[in-house]
Structure formats: structure tokens, C-alpha cells
Amino acid sequence: MNREEFLRIARESNKDLGKLRVIQEKIAKKIILKDDFPTPIKYIGGVDSAYIDDIVITACIILTWPKLELINQKCIISETKFPYLSTFFAFREGPPILEVLSSCERMPDILMINSHGILHPIFAGCASHIGVLLNLPTIGVAQNALCGEWESEPASVGEWVPIIYQNKMVGAYYLSQKESKPIFISPGHRITLETAVEFVKNSIKNHRMPEPLYLAHQQANEKKRNLIKK
DNA sequence: GCGACAG
DNA sequence: ATCTTGTCGC
Numbered sequence: 001m002n003r004e005e006f007l008r009i010a011r012e013s014n015k016d017l018g019k020l021r022v023i024q025e026k027i028a029k030k031i032i033l034k035d036d037f038p039t040p041i042k043y044i045g046g047v048d049s050a051y052i053d054d055i056v057i058t059a060c061i062i063l064t065w066p067k068l069e070l071i072n073q074k075c076i077i078s079e080t081k082f083p084y085l086s087t088f089f090a091f092r093e094g095p096p097i098l099e100v101l102s103s104c105e106r107m108p109d110i111l112m113i114n115s116h117g118i119l120h121p122i123f124a125g126c127a128s129h130i131g132v133l134l135n136l137p138t139i140g141v142a143q144n145a146l147c148g149e150w151e152s153e154p155a156s157v158g159e160w161v162p163i164i165y166q167n168k169m170v171g172a173y174y175l176s177q178k179e180s181k182p183i184f185i186s187p188g189h190r191i192t193l194e195t196a197v198e199f200v201k202n203s204i205k206n207h208r209m210p211e212p213l214y215l216a217h218q219q220a221n222e223k224k225r226n227l228i229k230k
Numbered sequence: 231g232c233g234a235c236a237g
Numbered sequence: 238a239t240c241t242t243g244t245c246g247c
Contacts, residue, residue, distance in 0.1 A: 084236095089236050089237060115237070
């Protein structure tokens with residue numbers, strides 16, 4: 001399974017969900033859940049998308065680490081080629097994410113993606129797909145859960161509780177800001193859950209979502225507004 | 231069979 | 238995700 005094969009399947013197999021499940025299983029087998037990146041890292045990235053009907057706007061932000069200074073931002077516009085189907089999100093948003101990343105001058109050392117990593121029924125969410133396909137350390141950060149259970153609410157800002165799915169600890173339910181709902185963090189590839197939480201924790205500024213994802217969201221929506229004006 | 235279900 | 242303004246409150 002490589003990038004080209006994934007893109008072809010996402011383009012052609014949007015009704016053969018059984019085939020896509022097999023792809024997810026293949027990706028899941030390749031996920032490395034260990035910290036596997038050079039330290040100290042220099043750059044952290046974030047990607048997010050906005051939609052106008054069948055047009056998808058995907059933004060990529062690259063910030064320095066740990067100061068979180070903006071050094072690069074890219075935004076691409078493309079057509080959606082796969083419907084939104086819960087648990088098959090990687091086949092919808094994966095292709096534009098791969099495209100915006102390939103337009104960047106440099107790759108971040110670690111990439112955050114507005115989706116899940118292993119917090120997924122097949123243990124292979126969109127963040128894991130991107131990580132495995134590009135051999136890139138990735139972290140999934142989402143606002144809602146797909147599966148899994150947790151014992152309690154995180155008690156205070158900066159706290160998290162483990163999310164268990166099929167007896168495995170697949171994510172963290174993390175309270176990033178006061179007066180807001182906790183977020184869901186899960187390793188995508190080449191990182192542990194604990195380290196993933198640390199990177200998210202240290203990139204929270206003044207918003208519920210970590211800065212790379214907050215900025216990517218802003219940029220995608222700004223581009224969207226500009227497109228609607230014309 | 232029904233419901234739940236990232237963006 | 239998206240349709241959408243102001244407004245109440247920490």
C-alpha cells in the first residue's frame with residue numbers, strides 16, 4: 001500500500017466498503033506506536049479542511065517548535081471524490097491532505113490532523129493513514145469520538161482520562177480549556193499516546209484546539225469566504 | 231433489527 | 238462539515 005495505490009482506491013472504490021476495510025486493516029498493521037522521530041523536533045504542522053458543496057479547501061500550517069511561530073502556510077482547492085462516511089473519513093479527506101502536503105516546501109517533524117488516529121473501529125483513522133503513507137509522525141485530534149469508552153470527565157484543564165476500545169488504550173479525553181468540551185487525542189503513527197498528549201498540551205494557546213489545527217481551520221475558512229465572494 | 235458514528 | 242447574530246457569562 002503506497003500513496004498512489006491509496007489515491008486510486010479512494011477515487012475508484014467509493015462503494016466497495018469491504019475493500020476499503022481491507023485497506024484500513026493493512027494500514028493498521030503498519031502503525032508504529034512508539035516515539036520514532038528525531039529530537040528535539042523543529043517544526044510542528046497542522047491540516048484542516050473546509051467545504052463548499054463538492055469543493056474542498058485544505059490548509060496546511062507549519063509552526064516552529066516549541067515557540068509556535070508561523071513559518072509556512074499552504075492552501076489547496078480540489079473536488080471531493082469520496083462521500084462522507086463515518087469511519088471511512090480517510091478516503092474523503094486523505095487525498096487533499098496528501099496534495100497540500102506535497103505542495104509544502106518542507107515537511108513538519110510531527111503533523112496534527114483534525115481526525116482520529118488509532119481511536120477508530122479498525123484502529124486506523126485518517127491521521128494514521130497519512131502517517132503510514134508518508135512515513136510521517138502524526139497525531140489525531142478531534143472534537144467528537146467515534147468509538148471507545150472512558151470512566152470519567154477530565155477534572156481540570158490539562159488533565160486527561162484514557163479512552164479504552166476493545167481493551168486497548170487508544171486515546172486521551174483531554175480538557176484543553178476551561179468552559180469547553182474536552183477534545184480527543186490519539187496517536188496516528190510513530191508516536192505514543194502519552195507523547196501525543198504532550199505535544200497537544202504544549203501547543204494549546206488560547207483556543208480549544210491546538211494552535212496548528214486552530215490556524216489551519218482559520219486559514220481554510222478564510223479561503224472559503226474569499227471564494228464565496230467572487 | 232436498531233442505533234451510533236471523526237469531518 | 239454546513240445553514241448563521243447576537244448575546245450571556247466565565
